[in-house]
Each structure stands twice: as structure tokens, then as C-alpha cells.
Amino acid sequence: MLFFVGLLLINLVISWWNAKVCGTFWSESKALGGFPRLLMWCGAIQSAIGFSMVILFGLVFTSLGLGYLTPKAAEAAFSLWYLAAILPCIGTGIVITVHSWAVAWRERNWQSMGAAAWNTFATGHNIYSAANGGVASAFSKVGDLFKGNDSKEGAAAKLVILLVVVAILGGVLLTTWLIAKYDRLSLMEARQSGGMPA
Structure with missing residues (x-):
């Protein structure tokens, strides 16, 4: 159990860091368009x-x-969330990983190489897990819940869907709020340093 709590904390920190970095460069990436925006x-x-x-x-x-x-x-709730998240996770992970390789090659310092190594591991792990039974197992667990005929299982299935939808919406809303917050802070700092007009 302690291991899972540790994993959740690491995930929380990484998610916050991603939102902070995105927010800091959000307006700039909007102006640049192209790959920075992607x-x-x-x-x-x-x-x-x-x-x-x-x-x-x-x-x-x-x-x-x-x-x-x-x-x-x-288990079905975690599996349903996994099915909703795995393709976007792998797709965005590949883009971020390839970019981190380019940065590591260009900068050649411990920070950029560490980020590239982590991104490579995380994306590789996600691809391997999905291809090696992760998706099939998740489909099976979700399918088992929805096959049930009694009203208790029907109610549980509805609650599972609700929890997953609430979790995903919560993640999107929290990310949106953090990006907007760090975007505002970044724009204020740029104005104060004379980097852009008020």
C-alpha cells in the first residue's frame, strides 16, 4: 500500500510540474504555433x-x-480509466520523448539526459504494458462488470462510469486551472521585466 501511495505522490508532482511548465510557456507557444504548441x-x-x-x-x-x-x-473502474487514458498517454508520450531526445542531444547535460531517460522509460513501459496484455486485461475486467444481470452489478457499473468520468473531468479542470494560473504569472513577469507591452 505504501508503494502505491508513493507512486500517487510522484504522479501528483509530475502532473503539477507538467501543468506548470505548460502554463509558463502557454502564451508563447500559442504565438509560435507549430511544434511548440503541439x-x-x-x-x-x-x-x-x-x-x-x-x-x-x-x-x-x-x-x-x-x-x-x-x-x-x-478493478473495473481502474480498468475503464486505463482504457480511456492509455492511447492519449502513449501518443503524447512519444511526442514528448522524441523532443526530450533532441534536447538531450543539443544540451548534453545531466538534467536533459535525465529527462530523456525518464521519458524513454515511461513511454516504453506504457507501450509494453498496453501491448503485453494491459489493454486486453482491462477490457476483460470492464466487460465482466457489465455482463452482470442483477441490479447490484448494474448500479455498480453506473457508479464505475460516473467515478471515471468525474476523475477525468477533475483532471482536465485542475490542469486547465493550473495552466491558466502559470500563464498569467508568466505574462505578469514578462510585463514587469519589460519583455512585452502592458
């Missing part, structure tokens, strides 16, 4: 996915503790 959107999507995972854990474990979900339904 990169900011990829970071924003990664941030929203990460936050939604943390939110989902909180919602599912609360529902489990209160007796609204069975362990089987909880």
Missing part, C-alpha cells in the same frame, strides 16, 4: 491524465470504504 498540448494532456489517476484512486478507495463498490467493481 508540445504544450501534449504536456497538458499528460498532466490531466496524471491528475485524473490520483483523483480516481481517491474516489474509488472512498467508495470501497463506504461499501458502494466491491473490489471487482473497483
